[in-house]
Amino acid sequence: MDFHRRTMLRGLASLAVPFPALVRPAAAADKVKIGFLLKTMQEERYQRDKAAFLAKAKALGAEVIFDSANNDEQTQLAAFENMLSRGAQAIVLQPVNTGTAGSMVTSARNSGVKVIGYDAMLVNGPLDAMAMQDSWAVGKLQAEAMVAWLKAKYGAVKGNVVLIRGQPGDSNANTMSSGVLEVLKANPELKLVADQSHEGWSPDKAMATMENLLTKSGNKIDAVICNNSGMARGVIAALDGQGLASAEKIFVAGSDADLVNIQYVAQGKQAVDIWKKIDPLAESAADIAVKLATNPDKEAKSLFKVDRTINNGAVDVPTLVTEVVLVDKNNLDQTIIAEGFYTHKQVYGK
Secondary structure (H helix, E strand, O other): HHHHHHHHHHHHHHOOOOOOOOOOOOOOOOOOEEEEEEEEOOOOOHHHHHHHHHHHHHHHOEEEEEEEOOHHHHHHHHHHHHHOOOOEEEEOOOOOOOOOOHHHHHHHHHOOOEEEEEOOOOOOOOOEEEEEEEEHHHHHHHHHHHHHHHHHHHHOOEEEEEEEOOOOHHHHHHHHHHHHHHHHHOOOOEEEEEOOOOHHHOOHHHHHHHHHHHHHHHOOOOEEEOOHHHHHHHHHOOOOOOOOOOOOOOOOEEEEEOOHHHHHHHHOOOOEEEEEEEHHHHHHHHHHHHHHHHOOOHHHHHHHOOEEEEEOOOOOEEEEEEEEEEEEEEOOHHHHHOOOOOOHHHHHHH
């Protein structure tokens, strides 16, 4: 990030009265107005996040200002300012950069606007609440499935492992990866041959990383764990170029359960993916936002079920945590299809 962008992001937090000409307090009789700001719509899953959030907010009688940031901090900053200027009483924020987004939250707090973190915990900002999946459990489930796969293939937990991370420094990517690393530490015969982050969670960059690793290792890679489904698709594209896109040859794990990845699981190209149940996450975030907007003087923890409290470097954040589920070829029909996330025809083409 260049100096100008850093200056803008940090400078927001130091304003004595943030956005004085922009923030319009909502009148008591106004309809509740909340913002929903995603970091991107790049992954297929975010269409579901958006749809579920909007439907729940509408059912609760709230108006939603929606935007996404194309994984760009400056774009997200402008969208956040716009939501403040349009009178949002609460904003649900999935940060592009979890390390710098705290300044936006501070500015909103100074203007009397509540901020609910979504999916990825930002640091050093006074969040009012958080709705997230258990990211640590995502990585642990991926790695435990890898251990079982290696044991079945080799009769021992050994092999060369690659960890494909998302955005450098992203708290969600780091937390998912910590779940993986914990399992690796417990299995000393596993060798982590690469641990690589990727700007913008880019599938293309993940594919390039995998192509380089295959060349350097002479294709001697046993398992690849990816922080999301998009990057897993990039890895599988690289493996396909070497005739290795098979769950019998190389273990690949993704996370987000994009349709293409679930099709890959059904076809035997990808070993596992993690299904993050989107509707409960998005609906809970909308519910929390409306409750905070309509009860600005009440403590957040009194308004919803708090699963855990997480310190983000600035405050203890009351947090709601939703379920994640490992999906493989054996349980695909009983999980993701049985619960209506995808149809049998979508997954199997018939």
